Amino acid sequence: MVITIKRNVDEKQFKxxxxxxxSVGLKINLSEGENYTVVGLVGDTSLVDINLxxxxxxxxxxxxxxxxxxKANRKFHPENSIIDVGGHKFGGNHFQIIxxxxxxxxxxxxxxxxxxxxxxxATILRGGAFxxxxxxxxxxGLGLEGLKMLIEAKKQTGLPIVTELMSEHYLEYFDxxxxxxxxxxxxxxxxxxxxxxxxxxxxLLKRGLSNTIEEWLMSAEYIMAEGNLEVILCERGIRxxxxxxxxxxxxxxxxxxxxxxxxxxxxxxxxxxxxxRLVKPLSLASVGAGADGLIIEVHNHPESALSDGAQxxxxxxxxxxxxxxxxxxxxxxxxxxx
Ligand code: PEP
Ligand code: MN
Numbered sequence: 001m002v003i004t005i006k007r008n009v010d011e012k013q014f015k016x017x018x019x020x021x022x023s024v025g026l027k028i029n030l031s032e033g034e035n036y037t038v039v040g041l042v043g044d045t046s047l048v049d050i051n052l053x054x055x056x057x058x059x060x061x062x063x064x065x066x067x068x069x070x071k072a073n074r075k076f077h078p079e080n081s082i083i084d085v086g087g088h089k090f091g092g093n094h095f096q097i098i099x100x101x102x103x104x105x106x107x108x109x110x111x112x113x114x115x116x117x118x119x120x121x122a123t124i125l126r127g128g129a130f131x132x133x134x135x136x137x138x139x140x141g142l143g144l145e146g147l148k149m150l151i152e153a154k155k156q157t158g159l160p161i162v163t164e165l166m167s168e169h170y171l172e173y174f175d176x177x178x179x180x181x182x183x184x185x186x187x188x189x190x191x192x193x194x195x196x197x198x199x200x201x202x203x204l205l206k207r208g209l210s211n212t213i214e215e216w217l218m219s220a221e222y223i224m225a226e227g228n229l230e231v232i233l234c235e236r237g238i239r240x241x242x243x244x245x246x247x248x249x250x251x252x253x254x255x256x257x258x259x260x261x262x263x264x265x266x267x268x269x270x271x272x273x274x275x276x277r278l279v280k281p282l283s284l285a286s287v288g289a290g291a292d293g294l295i296i297e298v299h300n301h302p303e304s305a306l307s308d309g310a311q312x313x314x315x316x317x318x319x320x321x322x323x324x325x326x327x328x329x330x331x332x333x334x335x336x337x338x
Contacts, residue, residue, distance in 0.1 A: 001041040001048060002063050009058040017056065024048070036060060046070060067260065069217045071224035072231070077262045083230050085202050086160025086178040088123045088337050090232050090292050091264035095334040097325065098162060098266070098295040099318060100126035102308035103139065104146035107153070112300045114153040116315035121322040123337050124178070125150070125159040126295055130166045131307060132185045139306040144173060151176045162204055162295075168195035179204050184236055184271070187211055187219050197226025204295075206234045206268070213253055217261060232264045233257060234295060235286075237272030246274025246311070249282050254289040266293035270311045276302065279313055280321045287328045296321065 005014060014037075021028055021041060026048075029040030041048070046068050054062050067073055082091040090096055099122040104110045114125050129146030131139065142149070147163065154161045160178035165171065166186065174180060179202040186192055187208035196203050203223055207216050220231045235254060237247025249272035257265045269282035283294050299305045299312035313321065329335060 001045040001050070001065060003039040003041070003053060004060040004062070005037040005039060005058055006060045007035060013056070013058050017053075017058065044070075067214070067217070069214075069221040069261075071229065072217050072220045072261045072263055074260060074262045079262060081229070081262045081264065083202050083232055083264055085124060085162070085232075088160065090266065092292075093334050094292065095287075095325075095329055095336045096124060096266075096293040097122045097322060097336065098124040098126050098293065099298045101128075101299050101305070102270075102297050102312060103128045103131055103141050103306050104149050105142070105306050107149040109300060110149050110153045111156055113298055113315070114157045114159055116300065117298050117318060118157050118159055120315065120319040121326075121336065121338075122296075122318075123159070125153060125157070125161050126163070126181075126297075127153075127161070128164050128307075130164055130170065132164070132166055132183050133307070144170075147173055147177075154178075165192070165196065168192055171195060171199065174199075174201070177201065179232070182206060182219075184208050187216065190219075190222055193219055193222035194226055197223040197228045199228060200230075201228075202230040202232060203228065204232050204234055204266075206236050207238065207250075207253070209239045209247070211238075213256055213260070217257075220261070220263060232266060232292075233261070234266050234268050235272070235291075236268040245272070245278065247272050249273065249285075251285055251289045254286065254291050258290055264292040265290075266295055267291045268295045270295075270297040270308070270313075274308075274311045276311055276313050276317065279311065280317075280324060283321055284324060284328055287325055287332060287334075290332060292334070294325070 027042040031038045080092045099117040104127040127150045131141035162179040164181040164183045181204045184206045237249045240248040267286035269279045297312045298318045302309040302312040
C-alpha cells in the first residue's frame with residue numbers, strides 16, 4: 001500500500017499517521033520527493049481501512065498494491081487448487097459437467113433427469129430444493145421433501161449432488177449433500193458464508209448479480225477464512241443494460257480469475273442467458289476461455305417446468321452439448337471424467 005502525502009502538511013498530523021502505521025505492525029518505507037512525500041506500507045495491509053486514510057487532510061492519494069484477499073490469492077498459492085466433489089475433481093486439467101433441473105419437482109422428475117444426464121456424461125447432479133425466487137408467489141421449491149428426493153436420486157444413480165443452501169438453519173439436513181451451493185443472491189450473505197466456511201464440504205459460490213470480481217473473491221475469502229478452503233467459483237452472468245438475455249455472461253471473468261486466484265472456476269450458461277438455445281454456444285465459449293466445468297439446467301419437460309423452463313435443455317439437447325464440449329476439451333488441455 002502506498003500513501004502520497006500533500007505538500008507542507010502539519011508535522012504533528014504526519015507523525016501521528018506514521019505512529020499509527022507502526023502500531024498496527026506495519027513497516028514504513030519513506031521517500032521524500034520535491035513535491036510529495038510517499039509512504040510505503042510493508043506487511044499485511046488487509047486490515048487497513050483505505051477509505052479512512054484517504055479521508056485524512058494530509059493525504060493526497062492512497063493505492064493498494066496488493067489485493068485484499070489472501071487465502072484465495074494466487075500470489076500466495078501459485079498452483080491450481082484441485083477440489084474433489086464426491087470423487088470428481090475440479091481444477092487443473094480436470095473438467096466436470098454438473099446438470100439437473102432448476103428445481104426438484106417430484107421424485108420421478110429428478111430421477112428421470114438424473115438418469116438421462118448421467119447417460120449423457122454429467123458427473124454431478126444439481127437440483128434446487130430451496131429456491132430463491134424473485135417473487136414470493138412463485139414456486140418456492142419443495143424444501144426438505146425436495147432435498148430427500150434429491151438424496152434418493154443420488155442413491156439410485158450414484159451421482160454426487162449439489163444443491164442451494166439459503167439459510168444456515170438447514171445445514172443439519174445437508175449431511176448427504178456433496179457440495180453446498182451459495183446462490184447469486186446470497187453471495188454477500190456474510191453470516192451464511194461464515195456458516196459454510198465452518199463445514200468441511202466443498203462450496204459452489206455463484207457470482208452476485210451486480211458484484212465485481214474482487215467482491216466475489218472477498219466472499220470466497222469469508223468462507224476460506226473460517227477454515228474451509230474448498231471453494232469453486234461459478235460465473236452465472238451479471239446484470240447489464242442488455243434485455244435480450246436474462247443476464248450477460250462475463251466471459252472475461254474466467255481468464256481474470258485464473259490470474260487472480262488458484263480456485264477452480266465453472267460457468268452456468270443457463271442462468272447467464274435465460275434461453276435454452278444459447279446454452280450450447282455459451283458453454284463452448286466458456287470452455288475456450290478456460291473454465292474448469294459447467295453447470296447446466298436440464299428438464300425432462302421444460303415446457304411444464306415449475307421454474308426456469310425457458311433456459312432448460314431437454315436430455316437430448318444436453319447430450320449434444322456434452323459431445324460438442326468433448327471435441328473442444330483437448331484444445332484447452334482438459335479432460336472430462338468418463
Ligand atoms: C440456480 O442455480 O438455480 C440459481 C437460482 O442460480 P443463481 O443463484 O445463479 O440465480
Ligand atoms: Mn434456475
